[in-house]
Amino acid sequence: MTMKREITVTVNGQEYHSEVEPRMLLVHYLREMLDLTGTHIGCDTSQCGACTVLLNGESVKACTVLAVQADGCEVTTIEGLAPEGSLHPIQEGFWEKHGLQCGFCTPGMIMASYNLLKNNPRPTEEEIRTALKGNICRCTGYQNIVSAVQYAADQMRTAATAPVGAGE
Amino acid sequence: MGIAAMVGSPIKRREDPRLITGQSTYVDDIKLPGMLHMAVLRSPYGHARINSINTEAASKHPGVVAVYLAEDLKGVVGNIPIAAPLPGNISNGMGHRGPLADGKVRFYGDPVAVVIADDRYTARDALDLIEVDYEPLPAVIDLEKATQPGAPLLYEEFGTNVATPIHPPTEEIDRVFEQTVAGGGVIVKGRFVNQRLAPAAMETRGVIAEFRKADKTLNVWSSSQIPHFLRNFLAEQLGLPQHQVRVIVPEVGGGFGSKLNIYPEEALAAFATMKTGRPVKWIEERSENLVATIHGRDQINYIEAAATRDGKVTGLKVHVISDLGAHLQFFTDVIAIGFTLPMLSGCYDIPAVYGSCDTVFTNKTPTDAYRGAGRPEACYIVERAMDLVAREVGKDPAEVRKINFVKPEQFPHKMATGAVYDSGNYAGALEKAMEIVNYQNLRAEQAQKRAEGKLVGVGISSYVEICGIGPKGTIPQGLYESARVRVEQSGDVMVYTGSSPHGQGEETTFAQIVADEFDVPIDNVVIVHGDTDSTPEGRGTYGSRTTAVGGPAIFTAVQKLKEKMKHIAAHMLEASASDVTLEGGNFSVAGSPQKAVSFKEVAAAANTSNLLAPGVEPGLETTVFWEPNACVFPFGTHICVVEVDKETGEPEITRYVAVDDCGRQLNPMIVQGQIHGGIVQGVGQALIEGVEYGEDGQLLTGTLMDYAMPIAAELPHFELDHTVTLTSVNPLGVKGVGEAGTIGSTPAVANAIADALGVAHVDMPFKPERLWKIIQQQQQQQPQQ
Numbered sequence: 025m026t027m028k029r030e031i032t033v034t035v036n037g038q039e040y041h042s043e044v045e046p047r048m049l050l051v052h053y054l055r056e057m058l059d060l061t062g063t064h065i066g067c068d069t070s071q072c073g074a075c076t077v078l079l080n081g082e083s084v085k086a087c088t089v090l091a092v093q094a095d096g097c098e099v100t101t102i103e104g105l106a107p108e109g110s111l112h113p114i115q116e117g118f119w120e121k122h123g124l125q126c127g128f129c130t131p132g133m134i135m136a137s138y139n140l141l142k143n144n145p146r147p148t149e150e151e152i153r154t155a156l157k158g159n160i161c162r163c164t165g166y167q168n169i170v171s172a173v174q175y176a177a178d179q180m181r182t183a184a185t186a187p188v189g190a191g192e
Numbered sequence: 193m194g195i196a197a198m199v200g201s202p203i204k205r206r207e208d209p210r211l212i213t214g215q216s217t218y219v220d221d222i223k224l225p226g227m228l229h230m231a232v233l234r235s236p237y238g239h240a241r242i243n244s245i246n247t248e249a250a251s252k253h254p255g256v257v258a259v260y261l262a263e264d265l266k267g268v269v270g271n272i273p274i275a276a277p278l279p280g281n282i283s284n285g286m287g288h289r290g291p292l293a294d295g296k297v298r299f300y301g302d303p304v305a306v307v308i309a310d311d312r313y314t315a316r317d318a319l320d321l322i323e324v325d326y327e328p329l330p331a332v333i334d335l336e337k338a339t340q341p342g343a344p345l346l347y348e349e350f351g352t353n354v355a356t357p358i359h360p361p362t363e364e365i366d367r368v369f370e371q372t373v374a375g376g377g378v379i380v381k382g383r384f385v386n387q388r389l390a391p392a393a394m395e396t397r398g399v400i401a402e403f404r405k406a407d408k409t410l411n412v413w414s415s416s417q418i419p420h421f422l423r424n425f426l427a428e429q430l431g432l433p434q435h436q437v438r439v440i441v442p443e444v445g446g447g448f449g450s451k452l453n454i455y456p457e458e459a460l461a462a463f464a465t466m467k468t469g470r471p472v473k474w475i476e477e478r479s480e481n482l483v484a485t486i487h488g489r490d491q492i493n494y495i496e497a498a499a500t501r502d503g504k505v506t507g508l509k510v511h512v513i514s515d516l517g518a519h520l521q522f523f524t525d526v527i528a529i530g531f532t533l534p535m536l537s538g539c540y541d542i543p544a545v546y547g548s549c550d551t552v553f554t555n556k557t558p559t560d561a562y563r564g565a566g567r568p569e570a571c572y573i574v575e576r577a578m579d580l581v582a583r584e585v586g587k588d589p590a591e592v593r594k595i596n597f598v599k600p601e602q603f604p605h606k607m608a609t610g611a612v613y614d615s616g617n618y619a620g621a622l623e624k625a626m627e628i629v630n631y632q633n634l635r636a637e638q639a640q641k642r643a644e645g646k647l648v649g650v651g652i653s654s655y656v657e658i659c660g661i662g663p664k665g666t667i668p669q670g671l672y673e674s675a676r677v678r679v680e681q682s683g684d685v686m687v688y689t690g691s692s693p694h695g696q697g698e699e700t701t702f703a704q705i706v707a708d709e710f711d712v713p714i715d716n717v718v719i720v721h722g723d724t725d726s727t728p729e730g731r732g733t734y735g736s737r738t739t740a741v742g743g744p745a746i747f748t749a750v751q752k753l754k755e756k757m758k759h760i761a762a763h764m765l766e767a768s769a770s771d772v773t774l775e776g777g778n779f780s781v782a783g784s785p786q787k788a789v790s791f792k793e794v795a796a797a798a799n800t801s802n803l804l805a806p807g808v809e810p811g812l813e814t815t816v817f818w819e820p821n822a823c824v825f826p827f828g829t830h831i832c833v834v835e836v837d838k839e840t841g842e843p844e845i846t847r848y849v850a851v852d853d854c855g856r857q858l859n860p861m862i863v864q865g866q867i868h869g870g871i872v873q874g875v876g877q878a879l880i881e882g883v884e885y886g887e888d889g890q891l892l893t894g895t896l897m898d899y900a901m902p903i904a905a906e907l908p909h910f911e912l913d914h915t916v917t918l919t920s921v922n923p924l925g926v927k928g929v930g931e932a933g934t935i936g937s938t939p940a941v942a943n944a945i946a947d948a949l950g951v952a953h954v955d956m957p958f959k960p961e962r963l964w965k966i967i968q969q970q971q972q973q974q975p976q977q
Binding site for chain 1: 204205207208209210211212213214215216217218220221223313392393394395396443444445446448477478479694695696697861862864865866868869870871872873895896897901902903904905907909910933
């Protein structure tokens with residue numbers, strides 16, 4: 025068996041020191057070693073985007089990142105998007121606009137939407153649909169996901185304070 | 193109190209807070225102390241004999257606890273359950289299998305061995321150390337070739353690959369066709385391929401089995417649509433008494449029929465935990481999901497329709513060839529026979545409808561119920577046939593549909609297929625959709641764009657489907673639904689449903705029913721599902737049945753308790769129960785509202801017993817098993833507008849209008865969500881999806897890189913509207929909506945594509961390459977264009 029490596033990763037503002045196999049995927053590290061099970065696994069080939077998290081503020085698919093590659097990085101997962109007890113405007117949007125059904129793709133959708141809105145606070149419908157190309161939802165037909173992101177964009181623009189979000 | 197009329201309100205879902213924060217618990221999120229992991233070795237061949245298996249190296253691999261083969265299960269674990277085995281070959285054992293392949297593998301992905309190890313990486317590593325000596329056999333992949341003499345046989349002892357041939361006499365339908373032709377009518381013909389699809393719920397399957405030796409209890413967590421069926425059949429498979437098996441269905445990440453099944457891995461994990469004494473978890477990888485979880489559709493349909501010159505269809509003759517795959521899963525054998533054949537007439541009052549069917553084994557993953565389950569195929573057949581008729585008689589497809597619709601005053605209506613439709617207003621939905629899309633204008637625009645050389649097509653699909661199964665005798669196990677309702681001393685309401693929602697939102701819609709009927713705040717209502725130890729024997733969620741069968745069970749239970757509460761209130765008010773009404777959270781005497789006791793006071797009285805009249809049983813709890821006496825038939829019309837790029841063959845949906853009628857809508861927001869998602873699954877079939885195999889039985893679409901699924905960027909904004917035609921089959925007037933969008937949408941796209949290209953028929957999926965070839969052929973035939 026391969027030697028384990030020591031890594032230090034800050035996840036949702038908390039620093040973790042762990043020993044991992046070099047081949048361990050970041051998504052398995054988050055889910056199985058840190059028990060952050062909000063990030064899901066929907067495919068083995070980086071198509072579905074259910075495992076999308078923020079790595080140093082940029083969205084990545086955690087199934088295509090090795091845990092050792094996250095050494096020294098900051099990771100934000102769905103659990104860390106908003107302070108305990110509150111919702112991020114994107115989360116609110118998904119609830120308000122019925123942007124989810126089974127909920128399995130939802131954390132990844134929300135994290136990918138976060139990345140979009142950070143770079144483009146006024147996305148058109150087409151821009152939202154394009155930005156979510158890497159995230160598959162089998163339930164909603166995407167229409168209400170688009171509405172959810174539009175809702176969030178409106179909320180975030182009108183909010184007096186900067187959007188909440190760890191990892192940046 | 194003003195909280196009445198929750199029913200009909202688009203209230204936000206109560207499920208969502210846990211789902212949007214990552215706090216929900218799917219099977220893979222559960223960890224048990226000492227838990228082991230299972231990995232499954234699968235056949236790399238479509239068809240092969242197993243000469244030998246060497247597990248020595250795998251067994252010795254560090255971290256491996258056990259390796260199991262078919263021989264280990266013999267006499268211990270029974271066959272994979274089949275809900276309704278049809279008479280003939282199937283009842284005689286054709287297509288039945290144990291959890292692991294025994295002597296022969298029959299499809300790419302057939303499970304051969306399992307490894308149980310300390311962690312999932314080790315289990316997966318050890319699979320590579322198992323040596324299997326396979327002797328490859330010729331595979332039969334082509335559905336029609338499988339029916340021919342001399343085809344390789346999956347089950348040699350039966351001498352054929354055909355499981356259930358159904359060929360009624362044709363004299364009557366032949367006579368109708370002859371008469372129609374003699375009367376100057378037309379006959380149209382077609383061969384339609386309804387391709388194989390992968391349900392591909394975003395959460396793959398998963399199971400954890402935990403055997404507690406001390407009390408001989410088997411706990412099974414499974415991503416399932418059918419907790420009670422799973423409990424009952426698994427107990428039978430393992431030879432355990434039912435009461436020693438408990439199935440818990442946690443959060444489920446979509447099913448679409450694919451989790452309406454009892455799969456090998458559930459019994460395998462159960463066997464492994466009973467042998468090792470430690471909990472065993474198995475989580476399906478996506479590449480496994482695309483071979484080891486059922487596929488859907490896969491039919492070839494030969495159709496002939498006879499019609500008068502006016503477009504009145506006089507007869508429809510259909511031969512269905514249905515691909516079962518290599519084995520039978522829960523409902524594999526009945527999808528085509530039980531759901532496609534009875535729905536062949538669609539919305540149309542066709543005097544003579546003939547259906548024949550061959551269900552056929554091939555070296556592929558078993559097929560079974562996938563969103564729509566046999567009805568999308570029926571709808572595709574009849575809706576394509578209507579367009580062929582319209583084309584042949586030179587009428588607008590909308591006109592031909594109107595001529596043939598069953599009229600509103602004809603309901604309930606027995607169709608030539610034998611199905612009895614409950615209620616409908618098919619012309620109403622069509623007209624509304626035509627109004628929204630501005631049909632006349634649309635056709636004028638289309639003509640103009642065509643004159644400019646653009647390939648624009650308009651497709652109409654008027655669908656009807658059967659759901660809310662089902663009445664007594666539909667399957668041997670019964671298809672009722674159950675509800676246990678309890679009013680606590682606090683006045684809060686606990687509802688335990690036998691339904692097993694997994695994304696459809698019934699924690700919200702069921703609570704809406706209860707809140708209205710008890711006139712209590714919805715926050716005081718809890719809906720519990722997915723645990724065989726707490727919920728009454730139920731039948732689960734599939735076939736658009738949860739609202740239409742599970743809903744009435746809850747409604748009826750609430751009525752029973754309300755009646756009891758009225759009697760208790762009457763005693764407290766010294767009034768007659770018949771004078772007591774429940775309104776605004778209070779039981780009061782009619783005509784004197786000041787004489788009242790609150791819902792909470794009555795709940796407290798019932799549960800503490802001291803204020804009850806002598807002889808009145810304390811407590812407020814009841815269990816209802818509600819069995820429908822008929823099915824319900826949702827319907828609607830979808831209109832799709834496409835433009836096909838002449839240069840690339842790429843189709844684009846430029847407009848999509850859907851008018852759906854599912855009876856009373858409990859929560860319009862959720863209804864719309866179901867329609868959106870349903871449409872996209874149907875559009876996915878039309879445009880891009882398809883499971884493909886090589887001739888040797890290799891799966892060519894084994895990952896999501898190769899199996900295309902619809903993404904946001906490829907889809908239009910859907911324009912939705914609805915009509916409401918109630919049903920009297922259940923007290924809520926509800927039908928079902930889970931599958932309607934999928935059933936209605938595929939033919940709308942197909943009809944639009946055929947219209948755009950000006951051809952009679954194109955087989956799905958409408959990938960650019962396929963359309964481009966047709967365009968090229970047309971241009972070669974007419975070089976001046």
